[in-house]
Amino acid sequence: MSEAKEKKEKKEYQFQAEMSPLLNLITHSLYTHREIFLRELISNSSDALNKLHFLSLTDEKVLGDDGELKIDINLDEEKKTFSISDNGVGMTHDELISNIGTIASSGTGKFFDKLTGDKTKDLELIGQFGVGFYAVFMVAEEVTVDTRSYQEDQGYRWVSKGTGSYTIEPVDLPNRGTTISFSFKKEAEEFATKWRIESTIKKYSDFVAFPISLNNEKANKSTALWARSKDEIKEEEYNEFFKYIANSTEDPMSCLHLSVEAPVQFKSIMYIPKKPDRHLFSHDLDTRIHLYVKRIFIQNDCKELIPQWLRFVKGIVDSEDLDLNISREVTQKNVIMEKINKYLVRKLLGEFTDWSEKDIEKYNSFWADFGSFIKEGIHMDFANREKLIELYRCYSSFNPEKLTSLKDYVERMPADQEEIYYVYGKDKDSIENSPNIEYFRKNNLEVLYLYDEIDDFIMPSIGTYKEKQLVGIDKADLKLKEDKEKNENDKKQPAKSAKKKLLGYFKDIIGDRVEDVVESKRLVDSACTLVASKDGMNANMERMMKMMDENFQASKKVMEVNFDNLLIQNLSQIQQKFPQDQLLKDCIEQLYEGATLLDGTLESPSKFVPRSTGIMEKAAELYLKTLEEK
Ligand code: ADP
Numbered sequence: 001m002s003e004a005k006e007k008k009e010k011k012e013y014q015f016q017a018e019m020s021p022l023l024n025l026i027t028h029s030l031y032t033h034r035e036i037f038l039r040e041l042i043s044n045s046s047d048a049l050n051k052l053h054f055l056s057l058t059d060e061k062v063l064g065d066d067g068e069l070k071i072d073i074n075l076d077e078e079k080k081t082f083s084i085s086d087n088g089v090g091m092t093h094d095e096l097i098s099n100i101g102t103i104a105s106s107g108t109g110k111f112f113d114k115l116t117g118d119k120t121k122d123l124e125l126i127g128q129f130g131v132g133f134y135a136v137f138m139v140a141e142e143v144t145v146d147t148r149s150y151q152e153d154q155g156y157r158w159v160s161k162g163t164g165s166y167t168i169e170p171v172d173l174p175n176r177g178t179t180i181s182f183s184f185k186k187e188a189e190e191f192a193t194k195w196r197i198e199s200t201i202k203k204y205s206d207f208v209a210f211p212i213s214l215n216n217e218k219a220n221k222s223t224a225l226w227a228r229s230k231d232e233i234k235e236e237e238y239n240e241f242f243k244y245i246a247n248s249t250e251d252p253m254s255c256l257h258l259s260v261e262a263p264v265q266f267k268s269i270m271y272i273p274k275k276p277d278r279h280l281f282s283h284d285l286d287t288r289i290h291l292y293v294k295r296i297f298i299q300n301d302c303k304e305l306i307p308q309w310l311r312f313v314k315g316i317v318d319s320e321d322l323d324l325n326i327s328r329e330v331t332q333k334n335v336i337m338e339k340i341n342k343y344l345v346r347k348l349l350g351e352f353t354d355w356s357e358k359d360i361e362k363y364n365s366f367w368a369d370f371g372s373f374i375k376e377g378i379h380m381d382f383a384n385r386e387k388l389i390e391l392y393r394c395y396s397s398f399n400p401e402k403l404t405s406l407k408d409y410v411e412r413m414p415a416d417q418e419e420i421y422y423v424y425g426k427d428k429d430s431i432e433n434s435p436n437i438e439y440f441r442k443n444n445l446e447v448l449y450l451y452d453e454i455d456d457f458i459m460p461s462i463g464t465y466k467e468k469q470l471v472g473i474d475k476a477d478l479k480l481k482e483d484k485e486k487n488e489n490d491k492k493q494p495a496k497s498a499k500k501k502l503l504g505y506f507k508d509i510i511g512d513r514v515e516d517v518v519e520s521k522r523l524v525d526s527a528c529t530l531v532a533s534k535d536g537m538n539a540n541m542e543r544m545m546k547m548m549d550e551n552f553q554a555s556k557k558v559m560e561v562n563f564d565n566l567l568i569q570n571l572s573q574i575q576q577k578f579p580q581d582q583l584l585k586d587c588i589e590q591l592y593e594g595a596t597l598l599d600g601t602l603e604s605p606s607k608f609v610p611r612s613t614g615i616m617e618k619a620a621e622l623y624l625k626t627l628e629e630k
Contacts, residue, residue, distance in 0.1 A: 007156075011167060013166055015165060015166065016101065039296065046205075049210050052087075062150050068087075070213065073201075075197055076192075079183070080183055090178050092149040092156075101166060139191055141183065142161045144157060145178065145180050155170070155172060197214055205220055225241050226259075227318070230259075238255045238257070245290060245314055246273060256315075265320040265321050270313050290315075290316045292319070293323070304337045307377070349388070349391075364403055378462065379458065389465065394450055395449040406466075407466075409446060412446060419471045423448070423472060423473045431447075435523055436473050436522065436531065438522065440522075456472075475534070476536075494563060498575075510592050513592070515557060516558050518561070519561060527562055528565075530557040532555070557599075559592065583615070594608075
């Protein structure tokens, strides 16, 4: 038979041999994932429409008088028949054979390579992959494909039961495109309701770029918002889409619409919500980025598209480069996904940085709500650490009411300052009343005020910024400059030997409750303070450790004593003259416990309060005498 004649008659063809087991598996064993047949058919139609649209860009004639590209689905609930039509590129006789008669040209090929022969595993695979056109045999006994290529006037009908063979015959078709029709088989009659088809369309194909109608009613939003050009999209449309994907009643704070050609081709809409969801603070929660491939919905909450710390971002990614049949396991190690991920992070960081430079108010409000995620990023995301550190904000003694960046801090630093100083406290007052800050206040050294316990971990994790080390001011080994004024004061200070003696007595009394007692360089007014030893944790960190582990043993503190302080000077004199005096002992105890009280580590006030009353009694008695002498 000549080729021309062959195409004019009905003829039976055999499926490629390798296809039989697959078709068999699909038709007879698959019960749980039947609804994906619709996703696959719509996706094929949408591809065919995309191809035609692409051709029409260079040759308008291909559209003819059928320029409104669309997908029509018809369902007869009574007769339980279904059809889906598109006016896309259609198929020629040869294309019918090579596209849906052989495996190599269809996405099913890759799936086929993976089949193991183990039924349970293979079924799982089908669930993950989707099986392209053949998925239709999950719901249909016999399938008819009527198709006419945009290149020809002749149409063809392909019919098969999906078992071994199919027939092709010429038919007259008035229009370009493809119609696939069938009756639902008994086991799949649940799909023969409008409601079921409608909700399946909504689930998988709501944002297919082309309009889909079901029994002549519009069934999808048909606006793949991300596929449209930015300047024709209204803000309300972006907001609506956000509410739809984020399940939110509020508008987003900000939106980023990307259309990327290289290094990978994808489109994306990313939203920053106004406030984080409460549950986002727990770590095991999924991201809210949905993955589409060529406008067909693939997967909810695709973790691979965005790093954990950016899990507050919501949106979609639509890739042109991924395979529609991509499985969950493939998304995990996929290079394209990785590239998209990197690109999104770069863009989002760029956006945040932009606000921080150009719209400080917006950035500060973002920081208030999402700062903890940035901090998590600093801790986890090594590749982007530097940019993230630039985004870090906290308050400082320079202006306790205003957030500052590390960059601004460093710019304000005097040339000879070698370190960046910070301190944690529960609020501004407790920081400003802490003895540890006195030296810095007196010497005009700026100190960062940290109110968030996490910051105490972040600072050591940042370590150094612009070659300046970040140092907690409650550490023992601060590199403090000698104070000139202090040297002048030295005259009033006890002699070296007396200082040594008093410090020794402090040690005797406080004993191993502290690591050491030393002369302070940092105190200006206060008599003494407790600081973390060189290798120890600061008070805040210890409190957190104790919360996590009740057996946690805090490291011992170093007690610093200020010889400029009048009380200390007097105590030294008492010691010189009456080494065994009780008041001296009480004062030392009181000073130590007072310091632990400020530090938040005083275990019990049971001795502190009566001792303090005792000292006040003595003071009042003396005071009365001086009043009477006047
Ligand atoms: P895939 O879509 O992954 O390539 P399928 O098995 O779903 O695999 O489809 C095989 C091929 O059949 C498609 O690549 C396409 O060339 C052709 N095809 C399927 N449906 C249509 C359609 N509605 N219009 C035009 N061609 C189609």
